[in-house]
Amino acid sequence: MASTSTSAATAATISDDMRFVSPDAEDSPEEALRLITNAVDQIIQDDDGWIGFFQAKAALEPHRTLDVLKQYRFVKRMIDQWVGKPVPFKYFQVSIEPSHITRALKIEDPNFATACLETLGLLDLYGPKGRHYEDPRVIEMMNDTSKPEYNAKPIKRLLHWMRDIDKKWKEEHPSEPVPSSSGARSEPAGDCMAMRG
Numbered sequence: 001m002a003s004t005s006t007s008a009a010t011a012a013t014i015s016d017d018m019r020f021v022s023p024d025a026e027d028s029p030e031e032a033l034r035l036i037t038n039a040v041d042q043i044i045q046d047d048d049g050w051i052g053f054f055q056a057k058a059a060l061e062p063h064r065t066l067d068v069l070k071q072y073r074f075v076k077r078m079i080d081q082w083v084g085k086p087v088p089f090k091y092f093q094v095s096i097e098p099s100h101i102t103r104a105l106k107i108e109d110p111n112f113a114t115a116c117l118e119t120l121g122l123l124d125l126y127g128p129k130g131r132h133y134e135d136p137r138v139i140e141m142m143n144d145t146s147k148p149e150y151n152a153k154p155i156k157r158l159l160h161w162m163r164d165i166d167k168k169w170k171e172e173h174p175s176e177p178v179p180s181s182s183g184a185r186s187e188p189a190g191d192c193m194a195m196r197g
Contacts, residue, residue, distance in 0.1 A: 014088060018042055018046075018088075020038075020039040020042065020088060020089055021035055021038065022035065022090050023036070023092045024091060024092065032092070033103075036087060036100055037100055037104050039087045039089070040082070040087065040101060040103075041104035041105075044078050044082070044105070047078070052070065053071055053075075053105065056071050056074075057105075060147075062148040062149075062150070062153065062154070064145065064147070065141055065142055065154045065155050065157075065158050066142065066143065066144070068155040069119075069123075069142065071116075072115075073120065075102065075107075075112070075113065075116050076116055076117060078101050079098050079101060079117070082096045082101065083096055083097060083098055115155075115159065118159065119155070119158065119159050122159070122163070122166055123138070123142075125162075125166065126166070127139065132166075132169055133169075135165055138158065138165075141157065141161065
């Protein structure tokens with residue numbers, strides 16, 4: 001499959017070469033969802049970052065924070081580019097949702113998109129050049145290349161730490177407006193079973 005350039009992906013365009021199998025009125029909700037997921041899979045496979053996402057996903061478990069952050073950044077970029085855009089089916093109207101993207105990427109954790117958006121939103125506040133401040137512990141956890149202990153979840157440790165420092169920051173700055181962090185505590189939309197056109 002020909003790769004879409006980064007600029008084309010940013011503009012959220014779908015290659016004219018793509019062909020999609022469209023659901024129809026007789027299909028069950030499960031079959032419609034399968035066909036929607038297949039279409040979204042085709043769309044995001046055309047992105048230059050798709051291979052890098054699966055390389056990070058295939059890293060030895062437990063995943064290091066930096067491996068998960070690579071996945072998060074790709075998923076967030078796909079959400080920003082594609083959510084709300086229509087899948088170009090001929091007779092079936094449906095807009096892409098976060099859950100379609102995570103299904104297409106074979107992500108089984110139902111909370112992945114929520115954790116992704118919250119983590120990256122808080123990193124915008126407390127990570128490198130954070131809009132509140134750059135927390136040294138956050139930077140250390142982000143850049144840790146050591147192999148995590150068995151059953152450890154360092155990405156969760158990072159999120160919990162940032163929630164704690166965010167709570168403290170808000171307590172110390174009660175009169176200051178809270179910057180709009182990109183996705184902190186944002187909930188992904190559920191599956192939409194499309195309107196039949």
